[in-house]
């Protein structure tokens with residue numbers, strides 16, 4: 001457009017020089033490919049130098065910086081200092097390790113730019129298609145509903161809200177939790193992820209509404225304790241509403257007896273929710289699917305494509321058997337979002353299945369990677385991680401200085417370096433020091449936890465880049481560090 005003298009030129013965020021934008025973008029893609037290809041050659045993690053840290057104190061920019069320079073700054077201060085979870089020796093907490101195609105999907109989703117609040121467009125159809133694929137992967141019927149969420153915490157929260165509303169006996173949306181006649185009770189093992197506590201608190205039920213029950217030796221929910229608690233609560237005037245089974249606990253990967261929980265929930269008229277953020281996708285792994293039998297009988301399941309489908313963060317998913325109950329928990333039709341017979345607003349609004357209105361286009365990164373590799377490959381990769389967990393257990397069993405702390409059901413291995421003559425506190429200090437040195441030396445990122453009062457190192461192998469040789473190295477390095485480190489008694 002011609003510049004008209006005397007008139008203020010209208011502005012846009014589009015590049016004024018598309019060739020320059022193209023050159024910088026090509027460079028970024030080339031660098032990204034090298035970055036991923038060479039990830040094994042870099043340290044898993046490294047501490048940021050002071051000048052890099054202080055660069056994040058820079059004030060709000062008021063004037064422009066050329067894109068080339070913006071990108072250069074990113075390559076210097078951001079890219080060399082990642083959390084590390086795309087590295088083959090990252091096994092801390094519980095993450096996926098991302099994938100190139102998924103990253104490309106995120107880029108294209110942002111370029112296409114659709115808002116997944118809903119509407120009649122291709123991205124919305126793909127969002128629903130990915131939810132359908134999630135249902136299929138875990139054996140849920142096509143008639144179930146579901147939604148993609150930011151992650152497992154939000155997926156679990158959505159499911160628990162539906163459970164509360166379905167079992168409250170009053171219209172909680174209209175009258176609030178104070179209208180519930182008998183206080184609701186939810187049940188889970190004491191290994192349940194903390195997001196459930198946050199959800200129950202946010203739902204206005206109070207932390208005590210979540211009864212955390214003891215586990216058996218293998219850290220699965222103790223079914224006798226569950227039966228006793230439900231009977232006791234009924235007698236005391238509470239209303240048992242929901243049992244939450246864990247398909248893979250965050251501490252040790254233990255999988256509750258889902259079939260028996262489904263039977264019990266049916267007998268007691270409880271909502272049966274499964275937190276499958278870690279393990280629901282074991283259902284697609286040919287060697288291990290039997291471990292999550294009963295999952296398909298749940299009323300709702302939360303799963304996390306950003307874990308065992310390795311989608312770049314964020315994407316979680318919740319599926320709900322009773323689609324009407326799901327919709328009834330979140331649907332609000334406002335005058336500014338009325339459906340029309342034709343055009344952009346002629347499809348269902350996806351925001352009616354959760355708490356967000358605007359929603360990102362999370363489906364594309366999952367869709368592209370599933371399409372490229374096929375679901376069977378993801379199933380084999382899950383089996384591969386589970387086999388690697390067993391391999392690590394064998395390495396631990398054959399190293400006298402290491403002690404297993406909990407049995408590994410799937411891909412989480414809990415153990416500690418435990419020379420004779422140290423008390424519990426000294427063992428904890430020694431293991432913490434080993435863990436921090438492994439991180440600081442860039443060798444491996446592992447985390448720690450406490451299982452039945454014993455502090456331990458925790459290796460969660462949710463990583464499609466890990467090889468057995470990486471686990472050999474981990475064990476060697478732990479023993480080396482354990483021998484080197486002096487802990488005062």
Ligand SMILES: Cc1ncc(COP(=O)(O)O)c(C=O)c1O
Nearest residue numbers: 094151152153193249250277278
């Ligand atoms: C069993 C379990 N549930 C829920 C969550 C929360 O998932 P997210 O981190 O995706 O919110 C996690 C996270 O690791 C988990 O392990």
